[in-house]
Amino acid sequence: MEAYDRLAACMSNYDDLAIFRRFKVLHCRNLLLMEAELIHKHDALVTAIARDRLSDDPKRKQLSFNFRDLLASPDTYDDGSPSQKQVMKEIRPLLKDYGTSSHSVIDFFWVAVCSEFLILYQRLCELPPVNKSNLSRLWRLCSKGPEYRPFFEGGEYFTWHKGKAYDLTSLSGRTRNRDMLSRLLDKFITTVYHWAVGHRIHEQISVDASWKLEDPVDMTHYPDHYSPAVVDGLTMILAPILPATSIFALYFIKDPLVRMGMIVLLSFLFSATLALVGVPRRLDAFAATAAFGAIMVVFVSNNTDCGC
Template sequence: MQGYEKLAALISSSHGLQLFRKFGALQAKTLLYLQAELSILETQLADIMEQDQDEANAGDQEKLKFPDSWLALKQSDQNPAADNIQYRKIVEIRECLKSVDAALLQQVEINRLTQASTSDYRNLTKWLDHPDGGNMFLPAREVNPWGEEHFADLVCLTENTHDSDLFTRMWRNGLIPLYHRYVGRHIRDPVGGNGIHRYSDASIATFCKVCGTVLAALLPTMSIFALYFVKAPLMRLGMIMAFTATFTTTLAIFTRANMFEIFAASTAFAAVEVVFVGGNLTANY
């Protein structure tokens, strides 16, 4: 295999490398042109309706029915002697609206696509240049979609479910590339001899999940354990604030919890600490 066939085989075998340009500027320009076209048609229809109303007021019995009867408006197109310009314009607008609606809904779906990750982008461009990979087979114009200037315009067709939280993203896009630069590339061989080193997303996700689970178990008990040995009330209050801040930060990093969920969890966490401190103070007295 070579050329596009080889590139297609690579992309199909690695979901993270399914990176394509969404051509955001062209998409927006197309929507703007459709919007301008529809706006002009809207103005033309308003002018036609005003003209038909003037003729109706002047005694045109057929056009007098147009504002109140769709059937009369439609039948004007079937009567060779009738003026059907308003009906024709409505049909033209209807077709234009279909194009506008389809383009808008399509843009909504495109905007939902996952942004390309830096590590996947680097892997793909590295493969394109590698002698055992793409070997720079693409002509200048055709390699342009993966140029650095278009990185922000690249999307991944498959959502990476392992990048669900900040901690996992830090490992996948930051720590793993750093590890690979100094250690991994010396002890791991490229897959298939194509210059691409692969690290299992599932393994990274499992490791991050275990870290989060252990921290979730330790943090509440650690805070209570530490508060037990602190007797000064002001010091305890300060430690409650510190542990609660640590807890909320941990939630933001290790989970996909929204702000409401973080506030609720931090309130419950602080309440547990306060109850423990209050009970401990009462016991001391």
């Protein structure tokens, strides 16, 4: 159990290492089998209803119109076929697991909240994807010694393998909707920066004294707030510099065609910067880029009119 003790101690101290399997294929298979079972029960119920309607027994024909007679009907008939009541008894527990529905009022509309397993799978799919750099560090934690011998054996060894990344999730959720610049900085910090100076000046992963490991963890930890702080700083610098630089560049260009080409280029650069330092909606990015281009055109027009 040393391997799981090691992982539990590290995950509890560092949320970004809390990476788990979703087992989506097992959930899908379970849903499909339950669905298939319900399909067969549905067909059995339709068959039972048809038999009652076509029966020569007047009591069985009456079952489609009289609920009291349906409740009083036997579970099986003399020919061994199940009754409607018996089939529904078999369907109810399946519906409880697969398709139980309850209703709640949201914005004055009735919304069906159904299927425990379907909702569970939906929530599994909505979990954030795994952070590749954190997965690499967790994979190292699954090894011991300078030669990185694996702690786990058999199928457990591949639980956090990079080939299983499609089925893994980072429960901290900090990697969802991160801007491109933050992801690039994360990659830079855990590779180039770590190789150059990071491993010497940053703290190593540590655990609670009561969970002290026999084989110490030799791994540097980089808190998640490093990248957002750098991105915020770069955003504050780029926000005034980009428009000012664009105005200066257009001021010294006299050829109208070159100016128009420069406006197109600067607008593209502005849009690319938006995508790099943030996660704007398409409409917001379009509106901001259009406004930036309009300001450049107004500046060029005024500059041309004054004969500068």
